[in-house]
Amino acid sequence: MVLSTQHYSRLGVEALQGCNVSNLTNQQRQEFKESLWKHGVVVVRQQNLTASQLEEFAEQTFGNFPPRRASRELDPDISPDLQSQHVYILGNPKGLTQDVVGKFAWQWHHDKDLVPVTEGLDMNALYVVMLYGVKMPAEGEDGLPHTTEFLDMIDAYNNLEPQLQQQLGQMSMYHSPPFISKDAEAEIPKKLHPIVSTHKVTGKKGLYLGSDTAIPLGMEDKPEEAKQFWQNLFQTVLDCTPVYSHVWQPGDILFWDNSQVMHRGTPYDPTKYQRVALRLGIVDRSVN
Numbered sequence: 001m002v003l004s005t006q007h008y009s010r011l012g013v014e015a016l017q018g019c020n021v022s023n024l025t026n027q028q029r030q031e032f033k034e035s036l037w038k039h040g041v042v043v044v045r046q047q048n049l050t051a052s053q054l055e056e057f058a059e060q061t062f063g064n065f066p067p068r069r070a071s072r073e074l075d076p077d078i079s080p081d082l083q084s085q086h087v088y089i090l091g092n093p094k095g096l097t098q099d100v101v102g103k104f105a106w107q108w109h110h111d112k113d114l115v116p117v118t119e120g121l122d123m124n125a126l127y128v129v130m131l132y133g134v135k136m137p138a139e140g141e142d143g144l145p146h147t148t149e150f151l152d153m154i155d156a157y158n159n160l161e162p163q164l165q166q167q168l169g170q171m172s173m174y175h176s177p178p179f180i181s182k183d184a185e186a187e188i189p190k191k192l193h194p195i196v197s198t199h200k201v202t203g204k205k206g207l208y209l210g211s212d213t214a215i216p217l218g219m220e221d222k223p224e225e226a227k228q229f230w231q232n233l234f235q236t237v238l239d240c241t242p243v244y245s246h247v248w249q250p251g252d253i254l255f256w257d258n259s260q261v262m263h264r265g266t267p268y269d270p271t272k273y274q275r276v277a278l279r280l281g282i283v284d285r286s287v288n
């Protein structure tokens with residue numbers, strides 16, 4: 001099943017085969033980025049990095065991180081090698097438990113909803129997320145290989161009826177992350193994102209749907225209608241767009257370009273398997 005979805009997708013190519021991402025030439029970095037803009041999702045396999053090395057690679061390749069408001073303390077129960085200022089650890093890094101950090105990501109979303117915190121960026125700014133699987137579960141909750149799933153939103157746009165493309169081309173939605181506290185949300189300036197977004201590098205049109213908390217302009221006072229609109233539109237996308245499932249191997253770094261894909265994590269049994277996934281998001285400064 002997994003193989004047949006891969007067959008239909010431009011997503012998920014392997015890049016930098018045999019390379020250590022801590023030790024790349026400028027040309028390799030450039031080619032890697034071109035591959036990411038072209039394919040939307042790219043994997044680099046067999047890496048062995050600390051969190052700081054991942055952060056360094058991200059900065060050298062995409063640009064500086066915005067300053068953090070408060071510096072983060074090291075967690076004494078987690079190896080210092082897995083921690084650094086801009087890296088989050090998803091999964092159950094302290095061992096087998098019921099609790100999973102990042103469960104909210106098991107629903108379809110774009111990650112870019114937090115980007116407007118960074119002032120001065122266009123809504124179609126290029127936001128790249130990397131997820132480094134240090135330790136991954138051997139299987140998902142369903143007994144199949146553990147995966148992260150993606151939808152190609154350029155493909156999704158191209159597969160819509162021309163009339164719907166035109167209608168959506170005139171609409172924008174307010175976005176807020178699905179998984180943030182009310183206090184934090186109040187601090188994030190609400191920004192309107194056009195539903196049809198033009199990619200900064202490739203110029204291709206794609207759908208930008210955020211997550212099911214998105215509210216179309218004009219429906220601010222009609223939350224039920226807004227939710228129904230989003231769900232109907234998302235179902236239309238699912239009906240015409242194959243899902244690409246990345247099957248994890250420990251040592252994979254998975255990169256995705258939020259301007260052109262949606263994604264979701266998938267459940268696993270945290271009382272049976274440990275998952276240690278280092279997660280980093282960065283805006284590409286060279287094109288924004």
Ligand SMILES: O=C(O)CCC(=O)C(=O)O
Nearest residue numbers: 105111148264265266279
């Ligand atoms: O844990 C996963 O597989 C997906 C996580 C995710 O959505 C994210 O890091 O933005």
Ligand SMILES: [Fe+2]
Nearest residue numbers: 105109110111
């Ligand atoms: Fe995400």
